[in-house]
Amino acid sequence: MQRRLVFAMALLLQLSVSLGLGVVVTYGYTHDRAPSGVIAWGRDFSGLSRIQLSSQLKNEIPYAVTYKEHVYPLKKDGSDAEIEAWLDQVFPVKTVIDALNNLARPSVFISPNNIGLNKEEIITQLQSLSKIINKPMRPAMIALLDSRLEKTDGQAGQELDIEGTWQRIMSSYGQKQVEVVVKDVPVLPNFEDVTKIQSILGDYTTYFNPQDVARTKNVRLAAMALNNHLIPPGQEFSFNDVVGERTEAAGYMEASIFAGQSVIKGDGGGVCQDSSTLYQAVRQSRLTIVEKNNHSLPVVYASKGQDATVSYGILDFRFRNDTKGYLLISAKTGEGCLRIRLFGLPDDKHPVLLNPKGYPTLREWDNDIT
Structure with a gap:
């Protein structure tokens, strides 16, 4: 046992x-x-x-991306x-x-x-690489010069497709190098688009006192910002966005503005004449008004109710390009006058303007603001 x-x-x-x-x-x-x-x-x-x-x-994991003959390590x-x-x-x-x-x-x-791969790490590198690869598109342009519409052709650009390149890298395990994805950026507007801009749809003139130096400078600065601005079909135009804030740094001076029932000095006084003149040209073009505000007091350059006051960040003048083509704004100043014209592609709703109009005045039209 x-x-x-x-x-x-x-x-x-x-x-x-x-x-x-x-x-x-x-x-x-x-x-x-x-x-x-x-x-x-x-x-x-x-x-x-x-x-x-x-x-x-x-x-x-791929160790580099390539573009044409260049290799960029990751x-x-x-x-x-x-x-x-x-x-x-x-x-x-x-x-x-x-x-x-x-x-x-x-x-x-x-x-x-x-x-x-760590996506954030790779995306950051691709964003840096895009600064080397990207080439900006140059749009076709049109401008009113010496009473003629002068046109210049554009040039296509290119852009690194960061997300597309990331997806390609993610599906290329086992490969040492991966070709980046580059997208073409088409010309917009192209030469055909600007060639269609031939007819005057709106044309309006207002007058001001050229002896008021500060106000005259402000009117001209705003006109320069508006001049030769193109509006794509269907797009909404904003006066404040295009002209920008009226500040001393932007070159604007203090001039008379309305504050309720009072007249005071403020930067950019006078630019409401630009917005009001543009409003009249827009009316003639029969475009859709999105936002328009009247002054609190009468103005000398427009009939009652026919003005369009603006105040950056508060009041704007906005309209929509209802035509089927691009719209060109021409804004020129002369000795005491402001003329704004809208050139575009006419149709039944937006016919060619045969008789330009302006605010009634005794002085003859100046030839130096064609």
Whole structure:
């Protein structure tokens, strides 16, 4: 009986030693080996050590982008850090007990969606690269010069498609270099668009006292901002957006403005004559008025209710180009007069203006504001 007990204990001890040795062997083999079924981008990385797997994963990521004959290396510090963080999950074994649990770990599939390039890091580099690749589009232009509409052709531009390039990089694992995606930027407006601008749709003139130096300067500055401005079909025009804020830094001077029922001095006094003159030309062109406000007191350059006051950030004059083509604003000043014309593509709703009009005055029309 005693012999049987000794024999059983010896057998149990031998079994424990064998099992322990097996665990040690298993731990020694698996604690730094990728589990079965680690597949990334169509490749099986099962059984590789962490160092091997880290190296091969990082080698799968493109290291540069190209444009024409130029190669632009990609910094991948953030991407490499993400791979190492993921490997911390693939190789979590810390103890012998964990080694036994590791035997039952499921297969792992790595997709480009959960490991690889750090998007923020790559996008930042592509944004810097876009400054080298991008070429601005040069639009076709039209301007009224010496009573003639002079036209110049435009030139197409190009732009780095940052999101498109990112998507291409993400689908190009295993390639060392990836060609960037570049989009053409078409000419807008093109020469055909500006060629259609031939007819006068609106033409209105108002007058001012050229002896008022400050106010005259303000009227002329606003006219310069408006002159040769193109409005695409369907687009809304904003006087404040085009002319900008009337500040001393922009060259505007203090002149008379209305504040309720009072007349005070303020930067940009007089520019309401530009907006009111433009309003009359817009009326003649039969365009849709989006916003118009009257002055709180009568003005000398427009009939009652026919003015359009503006105040940057508060009151604006806005209208929509309802025509089927581009609209050109011509704004010219002469000795005491302001003439604004709208050139465009006429139609049944917006016919050619045959008889230009202006605010009634005894003085003859000046020839120096063609």
